[in-house]
Amino acid sequence: MNWNIKAPNTLILVLLVMVFFAALTWVIPGGQFDMVEVNGREVVDPESFQYIDSSPTSLTELFLAPVRGFNDPYGMAIIVFVFIVAGSFSIISKTGAFDVVIRRAAKFFSENPAWRPVYIPFFMVLFSVMGATFGMSEETIVFIPLFVTLSLALGYDSITGVAIPYVGAHIGFAGAVYNPFTVGIAQGLAEIPVFSGAGFRMLLWAAVTVTGIIIVYIYASRIHKNPKKSPVYDIDKNRKASEDDGIIPPIKAGHIIVLLLFFGTLGLLIYGVVQLGWYIEELSALFIGLAVLSAIFGRLSGDEAANAFLAGMKDVMGAAVIIALSRAILIIITDGQIVDTILFHLSASLDNLNIYASAGLMLGVQSLLNVIVPSGSGQAALTIPIMAPLGDLIGITRQTVVLIFQLGDGITNMIIPTSGVLMGVLGIARIPWEVWAKWLFIKMLILYAVALVFIVIAVAMGYQ
Template identity: 35%
Template sequence: MAQNTAKPEQKKSKFQMPHIYVILVLFSAIAAVATYFVPAGQYERVPGPEGRITIDANSYTSVEQTPVGITDFLTVIPRGLIDAGEVVFFTFIIGGMFMVLRQTGIIEIVVDSLSRKFANKSILLIPILTTVFATVATLIGTPELSLVYIPVILPLLIALGYDSIVAAAIALCGTVVGFAAGVLNPINTGLAQKISGIPVFSGLGFRLIIFILAVALAVLFIMRYANKVKQNPLNSYVYEDDREKRELYRNAEKVEKRTATTRQKYASIATLVFFAILVYGVIGHGWFMVEMSGLFIFMGIVVGLIAGLSTVEIAEGFNKGFRDVLVGAIIVGVARAVAVVLEDGQIMDTIVYSLGNVVSDLPPILGAVGMYFIQLIINFVIPSGSGQALVTMPIMAPLSDIIGVTRQTAVLAFQLGDGFAHILYPTSGYFMAALVIAGVPYQKWIKFFLPLFVFWAGLSIVMLIIAQAIQWS
């Protein structure tokens, strides 16, 4: 009798996370439907601190309903791409520039040298780099610098036996902790305190405690995952996604030590000079994505020529880099479409107004926690620290007086509700671009990051309760 050798069918997973495009289009569609049911309203816009436009908290009025129809909905993604053009093209350019650097060979040489040096103490890179990135962000803001950090540290961490998630986590978690805690961050803390009428950067000590605790949580969480990957690469959430990177960078033990040619040495020096100019421009002159993009184009050309690449090789390097980050660049624009729908339907201000009313009847301690959750929700549709401060703090500051929450605590609720969510929501443009540069699918990032976000949320709630209990001001 013939024996049945057929393999039993494997059970398919009951749930599979939809593609990020599907998620974002679904959010846009929900927002469009909401424009038919949520009352339209708006605040008057008035000049705010440093010439920025903010809102008059007492000026909310209902306006005529302007629902987003099918014809209008068809245009929201192209318009989102246009509105997010700065981030979209920054993503393209940084991808192109780093591909040119790879073609010069200097990245492989540096990775080879550092991987040999840190071979037996690689785990120390996690607390060192995370703390450095967090410190920079808490002093100058700009968590978008993670877009620069990731391609720099990714090859090294892959070579040392980790994965793309570890590299992305060090850069993204480090910068977002610094930004959220905002010890001396002018972009969220400074602006929110100005709007709220309290001394700029007052309360520094309490924010410093939050910074230390949040960095410690991030470091421990990342190290725990990194150790699992180091011990068994199959534990990596991106094992298949990283296959090409492992073949490219994990060769320090298989080949002789790489040595740089004279031209590569000069190209390395030029690269360091350009990064020094970048830091000087960001800190000293407030450079942002447009200025950094221009510098990166020039950097790719100059470093490529010094290293001996032809103009054709440089141009093709940029082209290949553009292709590698194409999906991430498009995701940025698709994510922006959600806000475009809410603005077209004139319900963005209604959402802010309604959420503000939710906490108006709560006792002070619950009011402080409620403000945190309000800011956390609003960050989904306003994924910008300064933008969210300009929209919400003119409402939350006087509201805090009414319910007995100190204004300093109200500012902290804004910082923590806005900050950590920057690397959670797919509507955050720079975050989605960073994931693509790292080669980490959004669904796999959420699987990794969500537990840490819950820890951070718990820390935020505890610190807000303490702040209100001690009447922190």
């Protein structure tokens, strides 16, 4: 008997998730916590939960949800960012600047195999540091075309090309030491000194980073030996067939200028995010500037530049729809008034457990909540005011509660379909979400095992 069942298209899968949560609004009663202001931020009053009139999703609201997903400010900002980044990279690709560097890099690694093992660890550590310090997440989108192309040229696959920047940044995000958007906000809400306990989190960061590198390195090595084992082999084969003619073109002055513009843009991106507080709008504008200047110095005609930009946008059209649908899911559960009810009952489930089981279940609760509240700062504002006092009651320090929060938030960011960033990344890489999820799931459990070890240690030592 043939048990091979074809996974549904990502669009269908996300639509089914949307319908599922709409159905939950008819089953789960509405609930609400009161909000209070703490340190200038609206947070939940953990003692204020009350049931309210349910707001089940009607058929009309279900059909309106995708439209509202496109209209959602954050969702639209991510969609525009993905379009602009894809268009910009398409223009740079058209100039041939990336091509000359990537082909030479591939030639170097093929002629100097002793250097090949450095490729994955070096860049994953770099991205992990950025995830651990300033919370790199959305910014990984801009690196996907470069690392997918380079990874393919080195004999790996597009999953490796995505894993280096995206998994790299998010293992750093999960083991964050000084991330102001998760650790900083959560510690402030838990009323403990901001960025305290950094020494233990540094050990955690090192452990999850090394684990992530080993996972990706072993996988990539297996694919390098036998490319047909890649779950995206057919996708990559078609991509390489259309993009690789085996010729190494000469480097021209225009190529050098475009590459300087590109790396200058990345440097300005990091400075703007860390020092100037830039976010999606500013980063989108930055890449518009990169696209225009690259077209000029790459000596593209107006028609060539416009056609390349539109071709890049066309490649991520499916990702834009998925991003909008992921926002539609969040709109449905928010309007259905079930988020607070879910949070209340999940937190209540921690009663009457021993301290270690409670800590493990807390991690599960934070991970589940990240599906419906994928924003790190938003989840902190929603959960820490409840989890911190709950930790007091069961003997878990508030520092450990924050640690559990950042791990639950960070690890699941790598796989949840409600993350607009992940869906944008996969769209640019042309990797279906279900393929990515199947590849990542077991590997994610390994990261959870590492997380649980550190949580147990934190509980045992009374981490402060």
